[in-house]
Amino acid sequence: MNLFDVYPLYDITPVKGEGCYVFDAEGKKYLDLYGGHAVISIGHSHPVYVKAIKEQVEKLGFYSNSIKNPLQDELAGKLLQASGIKDYKLFLCNSGAEANENALKLASFHTGKSRVIYFNNAFHGRTSGAVAVTDNEGIKAPFNKTHLTTCLSFEDAEGLENELAKGDVAAVILEVIQGVGGLDEASTEFYREIDRLSKKNGAILIADEVQSGYGRTGEFFAFQKHQISPDIISVAKGMGNGFPIGGILISPEIEAKHGLLGTTFGGNHLACAAGIAVLDVLKNENLTENASALYDYVKERAAEIPQIKNIKGRGLMLGLEFDFEVAGLRKDLLFKHQIFTGAASNKKLLRILPPLSIQKRHFEAFFLALKLELNNKSK
Template sequence: MKLFDVYPLYDVSPVSAKGIEVVDEKGDTYLDFYGGHAVISIGHSHPHYVNRIKSQLDKIGFYSNSIQNPLQLELVEKLEKLSNCKDYNLFLCNSGAEANENALKLASFHTGRSKVIAFGNSFHGRTSAAVATTDNPAINAPINKQQQVTFLPLNDFEAFEKAIQTNDYCAVILEAIQGVGGLDEPTTEFFQHIAETCKANGIVLIADEVQSGFGRSGKFFAFQHHDIQPDIISIAKGMGNGFPVGGILIHESIKASYGLLGTTFGGNHLACAATLAVLEVLEDENLIKNSRKLGEYFMEKATELPHVKKIKGRGLMLGLEFDFEVADLRKRLIHKQHLFAGGSKNKKLLRILPALNITKSHIDLFFDALKQELV
């Protein structure tokens, strides 16, 4: 038997990691400025995170959602405190795709409608409805294309107004900062217009915070930069710092009923312990503020680089758009500079998604390495 060959792989085999350092089987150390698609939020092998999970594993690692799990209630309280999302209820699942799948399903239940508005260069996951709202025909199978999705240009008021007049949409799904798409953002005016229009027309607004949430943008959620209130917020990635966990925050105006949503593994004891550890470290180490401050420092440093057309993003969800395609640059950074960075649908964009507890000296090392490859 072989692995199903769907991933182009770099010739690096990590065997251990701590902070933003990853060590391969040869003993070589790499600086991780990508965090496995923004997953590593508090650093690899953070001692509090490791101890939280180990301690929980000694007690109970899993039971289904047919029993009481006090860790879920502890998680709800902590999440409300740090996110300041007081008028929401939490449903836990296992991944970002599953979070968006449940968000879209719930929107359809709530409204009795089935059509969805999504935006150009969006990425919301690889499962049925989530992938249908992802702007990438190459990963949409015929079975996914049965979904009724209208893709609109980001920040196009006229196109949005024309689409919304049909009054048969259950949801608008939107990333406050596009991840895979290349760090584009809705303007505050556009986001607020969408929120107001959705409310007036009984349409569910879904804020996809799978990649931008949990402090990455310099606020707990990236939509909070725009002073709006979504109906559903999808979360995952940095939520578990590598442990598979996801969820949706559901506004109290959307009512629950038994059997409406469900999951076997979602919200299990280990997942809750991992997420609680992340929240505790974010709070104790003031990492959301650190994300904001170091994002500003990164942008200052980036102005010194040659070939940069645009600096994109917020906090530590950042992108450098060059006047050339970056695939070869990424390879050189890995193999010559021992540094991980990411790509996107925008082939000229280098994506930077480090742990939120990096330092200015780490950013200096990043730019020193990058400058060597831009000579």
């Protein structure tokens, strides 16, 4: 094997996807409750999505950003309409880490300051600046530690106020619902205090919606529940349903200048075609509403299982917290019942991030398998 060995791999090779399922070379079907890490938003191989990419690649797959690309305008318009963030501008890139990198850079350009505040258990990506504001020392090289950053605890409003008052903070970056960190979400009061204090002290508020955006929480963006107004919003994952695309939505207070940001592949014709198809399906099939409705159903079913001590997250960005570490359970669900689930830094948390097109019958199969495995463990 010629690949650099950075991921522990399960011995499964999906070769086909359809809706909420993937299939291996032998035709074995797996229920996908992980969505490729919250990436599959509208379902695998959705016909609208496949048609859009196929038709676009037959016309023009790529040209540089030195020419006009009407697909970018169409994508931006539909995104702003779908999200309700109508006066923001879109910059397109290729991934969530790149989106956060550009958000941090733009905040520093705008404010003329260098320091960034982030929060414990945050994960914002693996590129240089994104790693510097990620609470995981294991992925920080010495180079990443040269950035000026300060990590605070969720709900530490006093600490935030004290740090912002020093006057050197370019940005505050947060995941409203933390993904890798374990689906934690702070109070509405705290998020509104972050918003107020950032604006008071001239710091840019960056909402990292890379995982929580695009309808996954039952609202288009997770921050909208708390009625705050980030200056920059980063998006990716569900934006392309598997096609690499990311972006930042930028408030009108931040000035655009030629040469400030740039990208070779960002916003290319194929990526935009994929992104437009995703937004069309989200709207036409009411998938954000589906995420909201299924949340209540999953909570009801999970409440029937005494080993589940807590349900974290919202919509279809969920964590089921058990009274034991779940690594073995995840493996049993995968190999005995052909069900993909996810993990988090909290070793007792089973992460559920399925396509937003999932239905009750899929969750019924999951809970049946879960109860069978828990019964086996209790014997």
